Amino acid sequence: xxxxxxxxxxxxxxxxxxxxxxxxxxxxxxxxxxxxxxxxxxxxxxxxxxxxxxxxxxxxxxxxxxxxxxxxxxxxxxxxxxxxxxxxxxxxxxxxxxxxxxxxxxxxxxxxxxxxxxxxxxxxxxxxxxxxxxxxxxxxxxxxxxxxxxxxxxxxxxxxxxxxxxxxxxxxxxxxxxxxxxxxxxxxxxxxxxxxxxxxxxxxxx
Amino acid sequence: xxxxxxxxxxxxxxxxxxxxxxxxxxxxxxxxxxxxxxxxxxxxxxxxxxxxxxxxxxxxxxxxxxxxxxxxxxxxxxxxxxxxxxxxxxxxxxxxxxxxxxxxxxxxxxxxxxxxxxxxxxxxxxxxxxxxxxxxxxxxxxxxxxxxxxxxxxxxxxxxxxxxxxxxxxxxxxxxxxxxxxxxxxxxxxxxxxxxxxxxxxxxxx
Numbered sequence: 001x002x003x004x005x006x007x008x009x010x011x012x013x014x015x016x017x018x019x020x021x022x023x024x025x026x027x028x029x030x031x032x033x034x035x036x037x038x039x040x041x042x043x044x045x046x047x048x049x050x051x052x053x054x055x056x057x058x059x060x061x062x063x064x065x066x067x068x069x070x071x072x073x074x075x076x077x078x079x080x081x082x083x084x085x086x087x088x089x090x091x092x093x094x095x096x097x098x099x100x101x102x103x104x105x106x107x108x109x110x111x112x113x114x115x116x117x118x119x120x121x122x123x124x125x126x127x128x129x130x131x132x133x134x135x136x137x138x139x140x141x142x143x144x145x146x147x148x149x150x151x152x153x154x155x156x157x158x159x160x161x162x163x164x165x166x167x168x169x170x171x172x173x174x175x176x177x178x179x180x181x182x183x184x185x186x187x188x189x190x191x192x193x194x195x196x197x198x199x200x201x202x203x204x205x206x
Numbered sequence: 207x208x209x210x211x212x213x214x215x216x217x218x219x220x221x222x223x224x225x226x227x228x229x230x231x232x233x234x235x236x237x238x239x240x241x242x243x244x245x246x247x248x249x250x251x252x253x254x255x256x257x258x259x260x261x262x263x264x265x266x267x268x269x270x271x272x273x274x275x276x277x278x279x280x281x282x283x284x285x286x287x288x289x290x291x292x293x294x295x296x297x298x299x300x301x302x303x304x305x306x307x308x309x310x311x312x313x314x315x316x317x318x319x320x321x322x323x324x325x326x327x328x329x330x331x332x333x334x335x336x337x338x339x340x341x342x343x344x345x346x347x348x349x350x351x352x353x354x355x356x357x358x359x360x361x362x363x364x365x366x367x368x369x370x371x372x373x374x375x376x377x378x379x380x381x382x383x384x385x386x387x388x389x390x391x392x393x394x395x396x397x398x399x400x401x402x403x404x405x406x407x408x409x410x411x412x
Contacts, residue, residue, distance in 0.1 A: 048351050049305070059294040064308070066272065067300035074293035087280035088265040094273035094300075099255070102270070102308040110323050117316050117336060123329035130323060145254050 002026040003056040005046060007033040008204050011105060012053035015068045016204065017162035020196040022076035028203065066097040069159035081159045089153075096152060096160045100167050107134040108170045132175040139171050143181040150183075150190060165191045208232035209262040211252060213239040214410050217311060218259035221274045222410065223368035226402040228282035234409070272303040275365035287365045295359070302358060302366045306373050310348075313340040314376045338381040345377050349387040356389075356396060371397045 002024055006012035010033065019026050031037045031052050039050045047054040047063050055062045055071070062068050070093075073082035083089035109116070111131040114124040142164070146152070152160035168184050178185040191197050208230055212218035216239065225232050237243045237258050245256045253260040253269050261268045261277070268274050276299075279288035289295035315322070317337040320330040348370070352358070358366035374390050384391040397403050 048347065049309075057294060060298075062294070062297050062301055064301040064304035066304045067297045070300055071293055071297035074296065087277055088263060088268070090280065091268050091273045091277035092266075094276055095268055095270040098270035098272045098304070098307060101304060102312065103255075106308065106312050107323070116340070117313070117323065118329060118332040119336060120328065120332045122326065123324060123332040126324040126326045126329040130325065134322070141254065 001058075004028045005031050005043070005052055005054040005056075006204070007031045007038065007052040009033070010052050011065050011101075011163070011166050013166045013200070013204065014065055014159075014163040015053045015055065015072070016200050017165070017197055018069050018072045018081060018159050020200050021157075021162075021194075022072050022079040022081060024072065024076055030204075064101070065163065066094065066101050069097060069163065070094065073159050080156065083153075083156070083158070093153060093158055093160055096146060097163055099146070100163050104135070104138045104167050105170075107131060107138060108167070108174060110134075111174060135171045135174045136176045136180075139168065139176055139178070139181050139184060143183050147183045147187065150186060152187065161187065161191060162197070165197070207264075210234045211237050211249070211258055211260040211262075212410070213237045213244065213258040215239070216258050217271050217307075217369070217372050219372045219406070219410065220271055220365075220369040221259045221261065221278070222406045223371070223403055224275050224278045224287060224365050226406050227287060227363075227368075227400075228278050228285040230278065230282055236410075270307070271369065272300065272307050275303060275369065276300065279365050286362065289359075289362070289364070299359060299364055299366055302352060303369055305352070306369050310341070310344045310373050311376075313337060313344060314373070314380060316340075317380060341377045341380045342382045342386075345374065345382055345384070345387050345390060349389050353389045353393065356392060358393065367393065367397060368403070371403070 004016060004019060004026060006016050006028060031043060037043055038052060044050055046061060049063060053065060053068055055068050062071055074084060077084055082093050110127040114127045118124060148154040151157045152164055164187060168178060168188055172178055210222060210225060210232060212222050212234060237249060243249055244258060250256055252267060259274055261274050268277055280290060283290055288299050316333040320333040324330060354360035357363050358370055371394060374384060374394055378384055
């Protein structure tokens with residue numbers, strides 16, 4: 001049985017939704033990010049990087065959102081969560097998820113995790129000030145050049161969609177008005193109508 | 207025919223080596239990063255993100271190193287560049303590459319690309335000071351928890367290897383002594399002995 005470690009408000013929501021959509025038999029364990037439980041010895045034994053998500057499988061533990069999303073899609077092909085038999089289309093999925101992971105998530109993290117990259121209080125405040133503009137630029141890039149609509153990859157829902165759902169909610173929290181980005185805003189509304197999304201959001205809120 | 211846009215000293219070297227290893231029919235085009243050619247209108251038409259690598263295929267253009275590496279591995283299965291038929295093992299490859307892309311590359315970029323995340327000169331200098339320790343911590347994580355040896359994924363060479371080759375060279379340039387990390391140091395030496403690596407390094411130097 002698969003076991004997902006997640007934290008509320010984190011990118012692990014994408015893996016959580018993907019698992020729910022996949023039909024997998026899985027359980028979850030919440031990591032208390034406010035209590036810094038991700039850096040407890042118990043959790044570091046699961047993921048030495050001290051981050052969520054982590055997915056425990058019968059073969060070992062997987063980390064990193066793009067890797068977990070592709071793993072879920074490949075392991076449950078019947079759920080049609082990625083174009084598995086088409087290397088180019090699969091690479092487009094991966095490129096989108098990699099952009100969210102390495103660029104957009106990183107911009108967002110400069111609001112609350114600045115101490116990873118700088119030490120002085122003035123630097124941390126400087127970083128925070130740039131976050132809204134950077135997140136807006138990312139949403140503009142996604143809106144104009146990446147999202148095909150109605151889902152990220154077009155007519156087919158994929159593992160890109162729960163990941164964008166997470167990141168666009170962060171953009172809102174960072175001060176970006178999604179009304180400027182109608183395709184992204186519409187994708188969010190469609191996501192909220194999916195039973196799997198509703199179920200996962202209830203579970204994470206409970 | 208595939209066409210790779212790369213810049214000297216960038217992570218595009220990983221895709222360049224993977225293409226050479228794959229046996230693909232491909233050409234390359236060098237983007238002059240010192241002249242900021244990656245932000246020229248001509249290049250932004252290829253990759254609106256203004257980054258390398260970009261891989262032109264007959265289906266369209268791919269970006270993001272982890273996506274290009276997986277695409278090359280999947281498109282040329284005879285080259286055995288990833289465990290394609292095993293979703294768990296493939297996810298381990300992806301997790302490794304995702305860590306390099308979203309964590310290690312980002313730490314390194316705070317040395318030379320700090321203006322992405324902050325504006326004040328004092329912040330930029332503050333960021334630069336943290337780079338050596340952060341890169342050393344990443345190399346320690348890779349050495350102790352990730353690299354299986356002799357290659358990243360064990361006995362089988364994979365697309366993780368050229369990517370680590372790039373990132374460990376950055377770590378050296380950032381002040382990390384790889385003698386502290388014998389598995390990583392040995393992987394670098396093995397890489398340098400591969401004809402494909404030698405050929406690509408010559409081409410990028412020319």
